[in-house]
Amino acid sequence: MNPYSNIPYSHNALKVFEAVARLMSFTMAAKELHVTQSAVSRQVKQLEDDLNASLVIRGHRSIQLTLKGQALYEVLGRNYASLQSLLDSWKEPDASKIVIRAALSFATRALLPKIQQLNERFPSYEIAVIPVIDEEESLGKGDYDLFVFTTRNSENYENDPEIFFMREEYMAPVCTQQLIGDRRDIEHLLTLPSCTQLWIILIGALG
Template sequence: MTTHKPRQPAPLNALRAFEAVARGLSFQAAAAQLFVTPAALSHQVKRLEEYLGTRLFQRGHRSIALTEEGAALAASLGELFGQLDLVLDRATAPRVASLRVSTIESFAAKWLAPRLHRFHRECPELRLRIETGNAHADFARDGIDVAIRYGPGGYSGAERLMAAPVFPVCAPALLADAARPLAAPRDLSRHMLLHDESATGRPGVPDWPAWLAAARVGSVEAGPGPVFASIYLAQEAAVAGHGVALGLAPLVEEDLQRGRLVRPFELALDNAYAFWILRRDGRSGPRDAAIETFCRWLRSEAAASPSSTPAA
């Protein structure tokens, strides 16, 4: 009878270290975030590579890049750490303050969720309940503390969080398809264009006809292709390789960093819509302090985002 040697417990500190380095492809930046030295992070990553028996980074003279195995692992860890944070939230619920946060599905899935493990690490005393929706936030009726909305502004007491420039995105496999190259915007005629309803009938929100006009492409038909009810669904269809979508910079940032999406063209259009923070009317006390703590964290994350532009 063959016996198998049990796998040693996963080195969680090393996984945290790897995830931080992989997110920004920088030992220096990750070390500053985790309050350790780059040498300590390097040691943790080497320990993880030894544990897995594979290399996770290609190390150059002044840069690093993820290996195929490293990219696959990095793509999963953000979600796994987010799930772990939810478990910890449930375990500590009787002892922590709770905030209800409402936002649209695409922002929750593509921008907020991958960052929540950092909020939990920085503010373990606060528990967040994330709800999705795009209706007008009625703080008194719905019990919402903070709402994040995508729109033109004009909301009472709103604070602009991030701009949302628009540009084409697709799966790497489409860009590598020699039979249907994507070397110039006119090559989009060989590919399915994915649409979402967020740009339909909204002045100043770029859609495919607007982008093609800006790219000076008159021979591409923008009509064919499915229309999705949300930005999130259109983006997921692009990740799956079903066509080329127009991505909002903050919402495609994570997929671009992880290599699930690529930008075939650099042309980006300004967007009349942006992401906004709305909050419950300020009152002195612990809840208002908790709301300000969360809003301050949102501002910090937005400012550090590669797709961030200064708020106007």
């Protein structure tokens, strides 16, 4: 005797209903499942017919779950979560690729010229170097294995066990002797008409 004879034959209908109940929307469920809204509606209606039970109360712009619909959703939610956890535990981590994000200047000067040597030294891995402009914003995304970034607020990271200080860097404006002449003071640099805005930006960056 089949112990699960009352469970609908189509698992897809249960999956569709779970998405509808979780998102409380036929439209959003259709987008998540990459199908049309009418297909979602048909699947839910077929499930209701198979179970001989009303699961969803359809309103003009919203839906509600019936008591049976809520009970079914809770059971599906628990079991889908357990199933997802089990399947995730079977997956082997992708250790063949190492993603290094780095500040644009460091990536172009220090890492990219060495990428061939890195790949030759570690042939079992594919090493990808991705230059980053907005470093501290990208830091929180987590889509990397290693991140080399610069900051003017190092004190914000002093107590973070996953962030290690490498070295201090210094920034300085540089120009030709013909441009600056005999003057060496910053005030004179700010008066140069050909690059006044650039000097202001550079000197501002130096604090």
